[in-house]
Amino acid sequence: WVVAGVLVCALLPPSFPNAAAHGLSLALIAAELVLMGINLVLFGLVHLAVLLNKYILPHWFQRGRVMVAEISSGVIDHNGRANANMTQERNKLLFALEGARTYREYISVAGQLDKLPADLGEGGDEWRQDEGSDAYDAALCRIYLAVMRAAREGGDVPALGLALRTVLHRNFAGIDRLLRLRHARAGTKTAAEDFVAELCRSVQFLGAAGTTAYNE
Incomplete structure (x- = not known):
């Protein structure tokens, strides 16, 4: 009408x-x-x-699926119950992550989420520990990490300077490509983090040693 x-x-x-x-x-x-x-x-x-x-739904879905499986089989599904509890914990952590007001709070909650398994939608720690990635050269990072650490701890300034001249350029070992990967909520590949941490310590050591030690 x-x-x-x-x-x-x-x-x-x-x-x-x-x-x-x-x-x-x-x-x-x-x-x-x-x-x-x-x-x-x-x-x-x-x-x-x-x-x-x-x-809401992921937690109740997991619990409902476990309940149906237990009723049909007559056996207690301990793994299923554990996953249901972890799903509930993940929901609480996600809520806390969105409510984080400081960087420290965010990193703390994100680290707890990364510890959860990948089948719950997380698995950040597993990904960080896995060095089998095509995004960067983990072996090369480990090699130069050992070289810089040995030179720094041994006080070998010329060797440390030579190592730094090699690694201090853009996208060494493909590390820059890791910035585009978001498989972990806090941090990136452990080998890359260790390499960057040692690189910073080596630069600080070389700066403290001064040019006199290098000329010697």
Whole structure:
């Protein structure tokens, strides 16, 4: 009936132009209000779905699946119960991560999330410890880490300077490519972190030693 009324108003003779225009305007306004209401409802449903999927449904889904498996088999599924508990813990940690106000709080919660297994959507620590990556050369990082550490601890300034001249350039061993990987919430590959930490210590040592020790 609404569509028919709009069409009638639009087809009225020219003797009633104002009435037809007002009627058509009111119909368009009503349609806009209806569409706005529908959009608001859809917007709310989307956010509700995101909230349920992120904080509520994974935990209850895991528990429900374990319960069904135990009823059908008659055996207690200890691994399933452990995963359900870890899923609940992950939801709490995700909520805490979003509420973190300082970098220290964020890193603390992110580190706890990285300790959770990969099948729960985390596994950051497992990825960091795994050196089998094509993104960078972990073996080369380990080699020069050992070279710099040995030279620094032995006080061999020329050898340390030579090693630093080799490694201090852009994307050494492909480390820069690790910046584009987001498999861990806190930190990156352990070999790369150890390499960068030793690099910083070596630069500080060389700066403290001064040019006199290098010339000797």
